[in-house]
Amino acid sequence: MSENKDPHLTGNAVEDVKFVYDFTEGNKDLKDLLGGKGANLAEMTNLGLPVPPGFTITTEACKVYLDSGEAPAALRDEVSAHLDALERRMGKKLGQADDPLLVSVRSGAKFSMPGMMDTVLNIGLSDASVKGLAKQAGDERFAWDSYRRLIQMFGKTVLDVDGDLFEDALEAAKAAKKVEVDTELEAADLKKLVTTFKKIVKKEAGRDFPQDPRAQMDLAIRAVFDSWNTERAKLYRRQERIPHDLGTAVNVCSMVFGNLGPDSGTGVAFTRDPASGQQGVYGDYLQNAQGEDVVAGIRNTVPLAELERIDKKSYDQLMQIMETLENHYLDLCDIEFTIERGTLWMLQTRVGKRTAGAAFRIATQLVDQGLIDEAEALQRVTGAQLAQLMFPRFDEDAKVRQLGRGIAASPGAAVGKAVFDSYTAIKWSRSGEKVILIRRETNPDDLDGMIAAEGILTSRGGKTSHAAVVARGMGKTCVCGAEELEVDTKRRCLTAPGGVVVEEGDLVSIDGSSGKVYLGEVPVVPSPVVEYFEGRMHAGADDADELVEAVHRIMAFADRKRRLRVRANADNAEDALRARRFGAQGIGLCRTEHMFLGDRRELVERLILADSQAEREESLAQLLPLQKRDFVELFEAMDGLPVTVRLLDPPLHEFLPDITELSVRVALAESRKDPHENDLRLLQAVHRLHEQNPMLGLRGVRLGLVIPGLFTMQVRAIAEAAAERRAAKGDPRAEIMIPLVGTVQELEIVREEADQVIAEVQAATGTELRLAIGTMIELPRAALTAGQIAEAAEFFSFGTNDLTQTVWGFSRDDVEASFFTAYLEKGIFGVSPFETIDQDGVGSLVRSAVKAGRETRPDLKLGVCGEHGGDPESVHFFHEVGLDYVSCSPFRIPVARLEAGRAASSSRGSDHR
Ligand code: PEP
Numbered sequence: 001m002s003e004n005k006d007p008h009l010t011g012n013a014v015e016d017v018k019f020v021y022d023f024t025e026g027n028k029d030l031k032d033l034l035g036g037k038g039a040n041l042a043e044m045t046n047l048g049l050p051v052p053p054g055f056t057i058t059t060e061a062c063k064v065y066l067d068s069g070e071a072p073a074a075l076r077d078e079v080s081a082h083l084d085a086l087e088r089r090m091g092k093k094l095g096q097a098d099d100p101l102l103v104s105v106r107s108g109a110k111f112s113m114p115g116m117m118d119t120v121l122n123i124g125l126s127d128a129s130v131k132g133l134a135k136q137a138g139d140e141r142f143a144w145d146s147y148r149r150l151i152q153m154f155g156k157t158v159l160d161v162d163g164d165l166f167e168d169a170l171e172a173a174k175a176a177k178k179v180e181v182d183t184e185l186e187a188a189d190l191k192k193l194v195t196t197f198k199k200i201v202k203k204e205a206g207r208d209f210p211q212d213p214r215a216q217m218d219l220a221i222r223a224v225f226d227s228w229n230t231e232r233a234k235l236y237r238r239q240e241r242i243p244h245d246l247g248t249a250v251n252v253c254s255m256v257f258g259n260l261g262p263d264s265g266t267g268v269a270f271t272r273d274p275a276s277g278q279q280g281v282y283g284d285y286l287q288n289a290q291g292e293d294v295v296a297g298i299r300n301t302v303p304l305a306e307l308e309r310i311d312k313k314s315y316d317q318l319m320q321i322m323e324t325l326e327n328h329y330l331d332l333c334d335i336e337f338t339i340e341r342g343t344l345w346m347l348q349t350r351v352g353k354r355t356a357g358a359a360f361r362i363a364t365q366l367v368d369q370g371l372i373d374e375a376e377a378l379q380r381v382t383g384a385q386l387a388q389l390m391f392p393r394f395d396e397d398a399k400v401r402q403l404g405r406g407i408a409a410s411p412g413a414a415v416g417k418a419v420f421d422s423y424t425a426i427k428w429s430r431s432g433e434k435v436i437l438i439r440r441e442t443n444p445d446d447l448d449g450m451i452a453a454e455g456i457l458t459s460r461g462g463k464t465s466h467a468a469v470v471a472r473g474m475g476k477t478c479v480c481g482a483e484e485l486e487v488d489t490k491r492r493c494l495t496a497p498g499g500v501v502v503e504e505g506d507l508v509s510i511d512g513s514s515g516k517v518y519l520g521e522v523p524v525v526p527s528p529v530v531e532y533f534e535g536r537m538h539a540g541a542d543d544a545d546e547l548v549e550a551v552h553r554i555m556a557f558a559d560r561k562r563r564l565r566v567r568a569n570a571d572n573a574e575d576a577l578r579a580r581r582f583g584a585q586g587i588g589l590c591r592t593e594h595m596f597l598g599d600r601r602e603l604v605e606r607l608i609l610a611d612s613q614a615e616r617e618e619s620l621a622q623l624l625p626l627q628k629r630d631f632v633e634l635f636e637a638m639d640g641l642p643v644t645v646r647l648l649d650p651p652l653h654e655f656l657p658d659i660t661e662l663s664v665r666v667a668l669a670e671s672r673k674d675p676h677e678n679d680l681r682l683l684q685a686v687h688r689l690h691e692q693n694p695m696l697g698l699r700g701v702r703l704g705l706v707i708p709g710l711f712t713m714q715v716r717a718i719a720e721a722a723a724e725r726r727a728a729k730g731d732p733r734a735e736i737m738i739p740l741v742g743t744v745q746e747l748e749i750v751r752e753e754a755d756q757v758i759a760e761v762q763a764a765t766g767t768e769l770r771l772a773i774g775t776m777i778e779l780p781r782a783a784l785t786a787g788q789i790a791e792a793a794e795f796f797s798f799g800t801n802d803l804t805q806t807v808w809g810f811s812r813d814d815v816e817a818s819f820f821t822a823y824l825e826k827g828i829f830g831v832s833p834f835e836t837i838d839q840d841g842v843g844s845l846v847r848s849a850v851k852a853g854r855e856t857r858p859d860l861k862l863g864v865c866g867e868h869g870g871d872p873e874s875v876h877f878f879h880e881v882g883l884d885y886v887s888c889s890p891f892r893i894p895v896a897r898l899e900a901g902r903a904a905s906s907s908r909g910s911d912h913r
């Protein structure tokens with residue numbers, strides 16, 4: 001390590017920085033500085049637990065090294081001082097020839113990155129001290145085995161020698177001796193192996209294995225710093241969304257040995273079962289071994305309970321320590337320990353990873369034990385874990401044949417026969433078949449097919465493509481954008497890489513949680529948690545599942561804590577009823593476009609084609625009673641709760657036939673000299689309405705302004721439906737929402753017409769209707785002029801799908817499949833902004849619109865109905881900026897309730913109101 005002064009670190013201010021902490025100096029809250037391992041070793045030391053003495057080099061030192069290429073100037077002296085203290089305490093010097101102090105040098109970042117960075121054990125051994133170790137331990141074999149392990153680990157991790165060369169030499173030594181396992185190699189064999197290993201180092205690294213113990217230590221420290229930036233570590237961080245600038249700490253710890261004979265060993269333990277949360281004795285133990293032997297699986301471990309028989313004293317002490325740790329950390333801990341000749345040593349502890357189910361169980365168990373309160377219990381679980389528990393899963397033990405992989409768009413596990421068009425999906429499902437609808441992409445026409453299918457697979461489109469959004473809304477499994485699968489809807493088949501062809505009727509299985517697509521039927525297990533939310537399984541019942549019980553209690557904690565209300569995006573009575581069962585407090589978005597499809601499409605077509613007012617009015621008059629019936633059903637299902645109905649939003653061409661198909665039909669008819677009058681008119685209209693960028697074209701409020709009578713027909717249907725429900729002694733609470741408004745003038749015009757229609761219905765029915773009129777805020781201009789828009793709006797609902805699309809200039813139907821993977825890989829963002837709200841950009845517009853809107857109208861009701869309304873991180877943001885509610889698809893409601901509760905109990909919350 002260089003002693004040069006680092007240019008960044010001259011001057012008094014920096015000289016005060018402390019780069020090395022003894023284990024007695026740190027504590028568990030210093031993870032940023034000491035890494036998770038270092039902080040917890042310090043905590044255990046201070047609890048009086050048997051931790052081998054040592055010290056931690058901070059992440060700050062690592063950061064200086066990574067930034068400048070040199071360790072901080074002060075580091076060497078600080079390490080020397082701490083090493084001195086350690087040597088005095090242990091009564092021996094690092095690498096001392098007759099009785100060497102040996103140390104391990106281990107990485108340890110703030111967040112656990114298992115196996116991603118480096119560790120070197122047995123530092124301090126050399127040609128001289130190996131003999132001293134043999135004498136002290138009274139075991140020559142052990143000393144030579146420790147030395148060969150050092151050269152092997154040091155060679156591989158510090159000197160970059162190919163690890164296989166050492167493994168091959170070890171295998172050759174075993175073969176020469178005709179033995180199976182390395183414990184059968186004797187001292188003389190290992191001594192020879194040391195010579196071979198040293199030769200490998202010399203040849204491959206071009207230098208001798210360093211004999212100076214301090215040089216070994218310094219080089220190992222530097223290698224650990226470097227291991228922060230290996231490709232695999234970088235990849236891991238990207239996947240786990242761990243920031244790249246944290247750096248790792250380095251722990252230098254005096255060695256204890258588990259490989260000193262049958263009264264020694266090493267093991268791992270959990271204070272509770274990480275799969276179920278049950279308290280008990282969970283872990284594995286390996287006699288006469290060092291830590292890496294457990295990982296390498298060289299010999300079989302025994303269950304931890306066996307330790308009671310092998311070494312009762314150590315076992316009892318370990319049980320005691322586990323209890324101390326649980327009561328101290330108030331959580332499941334995992335532990336690594338070593339027993340050296342009957343003495344127990346703790347090498348690591350941390351709050352342990354657990355399955356989603358165990359997280360819920362453990363949180364409630366700890367509440368019952370009086371160890372944590374309800375607010376803390378909410379911090380112990382996440383919405384993502386709840387979502388995981390809600391989807392049926394493929395049986396993990398099943399044999400599978402993977403065809404390819406797409407974007408995990410809507411979780412779940414679905415199996416069915418491949419069909420390539422909606423018509424077949426409906427036909428087959430009516431005759432009792434389960435089907436997977438496979439399309440290149442879906443459009444509103446596919447809705448019935450999607451409803452009929454078990455799951456949806458597309459080869460194009462991202463997480464906010466039509467298929468993904470609709471599937472999530474229905475709680476239906478969906479994998480989209482599986483570009484490696486070639487979908488040929490004409491020939492009704494799909495070709496996977498390698499040439500496997502799936503024909504119509506072949507069984508396929510899709511996993512919407514991983515995006516994987518399989519050939520054949522993979523067995524599925526249902527979710528008891530959904531059965532519970534659906535009301536088909538009851539917490540408290542005799543046979544209630546313990547997990548269901550735990551989920552039920554945590555949901556109650558969340559509901560008690562949360563400030564945000566949770567509504568559903570739903571547009572039919574069935575979804576509304578499910579949403580209610582799942583805990584929705586209203587509908588935040590009813591997309592009326594779904595009501596204009598199927599049989600009614602023809603009426604819409606006639607409306608679009610109408611040449612005269614009379615024709616237009618006739619189609620509107622036919623649509624009116626149908627719309628009204630939709631709303632009556634919806635208001636009845638949501639009786640007593642608000643229902644926000646959005647007037648028609650999508651571009652009109654979505655209701656018209658496909659331009660190419662229609663052109664071909666007309667051309668063929670013309671060639672037969674038999675043109676069909678209606679087709680010709682239709683084709684003209686389709687041409688007229690064709691847009692290059694339909695999402696930026698004639699849609700939303702613009703439709704209402706250019707197609708006379710369309711919006712007023714919808715408003716009349718809402719008002720009459722509300723009056724009818726009132727007459728039936730119901731409690732309808734409709735709200736009318738105008739989409740895609742960019743300026744207050746648009747809203748004012750629509751509002752005036754709507755007010756007039758409502759007044760007419762009130763007069764005609766003699767019912768007073770309190771119908772709030774508000775708008776979506778989903779264009780940057782709307783957000784920027786929110787203060788003006790609030791003059792004409794009683795509520796805002798942020799349409800964060802369109803707002804993200806327009807703020808970033810990202811087409812929501814295309815970009816995720818086309819280049820988001822590259823953006824994610826390059827770290828431009830850690831997650832798609834269509835999934836988690838981009839707080840700096842889109843979020844800042846939301847924040848300022850909230851402020852401006854409330855300045856104009858203090859009682860302005862504020863919500864969000866974009867997909868972000870059901871995303872955990874985004875829910876916290878909406879809580880923080882002071883929205884009144886989030887609205888999401890029915891299946892996300894429990895997740896939103898939970899996260900709203902977590903947000904309210906993790907912060908002081910927002911007191912904007
Ligand atoms: C939105 O844009 O966020 C929204 C909810 O509307 P849609 O997805 O229907 O465009």
Ligand code: MG
Nearest residue numbers: 778799801802
């Ligand atoms: Mg929108």
